[in-house]
Amino acid sequence: MFSRQFGLSAIEILMGFIIAGILITLGVPSYQFYRQNQRAATLSSDFVKALAYTRSEAVKRGTPVTMCAAGNAGFTSCGNAGNWGDGWIIFADPDGDGNIANQNDRLMTHAALRQGASITTTQPRITYAGSGFINAGAGVYNLTATGCTGNHGRQVSIANTGRATVTEVAC
Template sequence: MKSFCGNNQLMTRHGGFSLVELLVTIAILVILSAVAVPGFQGMMASSSLRAATNDVVAALAQTRSLAIKEGGRVTMCKSANGTACATTGDWEQGWIIFVDSVRNSPWTNASVDTGETVSFYTQALQGNVVVRGNSGASQYVSYSADGLSRQLNGSSLAAATIRVCSTSSAIADNQRARDIAINSTGRVTVTTAASVTSACAAPS
């Protein structure tokens, strides 16, 4: 807008924001960020949870398939280095799959023995995800040549569950965990665990 002042000089209003307009804009951005950021964090956490669950399910299927193909015992165990089974920590540190032709007492932990070769290695998971098994799957999951899940001593595996869980505060407790159950036939089912806190306790 143009106007004339008393001395007949032409005055022009310069473009830009006033201080009030700038403060209003900043306030709106702060409000939008407060609404959008938690939603984005929840989306990312859910994506990591879904990816990790798919990784574990795929690894179990791979282990079972290899056992049938090789006609012998194949084991999947926790592993941080890709060469040996870990006896501490949880599954999120990574895991290996190997043809387990030699199994020695005690039967509590799997091991890659002389002459055995690691077939597959999955590195540590990312995205605030923890993976914990109950007593039947805290250290390893093993399949025999007929595709049945077995303990290292040859006994049938009654029941085993591996829980994939997000520690993110952006996910509700009734959505933060997936339980992967393995029955004695080797069949795998995935369910959403109810009321799991961010501590992500192992399944019972």
């Protein structure tokens, strides 16, 4: 009598490897696309959350609160418009001049962005008045995550009313 054999032949195993290779080849670019999109979404989310926090603190305190590009690694002063990638500082700014008068006025800091990520704008700071409207810094902020290609960039537009909107843009 013939006994039944269990298992796979070499041809069946080889076909399985070929199919797995094809699926991996198709899946890797999709995964990279997903990661780029997630990096951009995370970066814009962090930035918009910081804006919302700045605005809510200004309204809560009834005085101006400023978010500015960090001027140094110690977050002790504001920098210029070109270095938002070095992180940012949120601080109470009662006189609304955009300068940190007292280190105790610092409310929050955000560390430098990953290498290759950037925030491009002409604005060195964003100041919300106690009413929640913008005193300074309304405009467009272009955010690009590390390894950005295609339409995975984000643009944050801040209206004079203080509202921020995010749109997808080319890198």
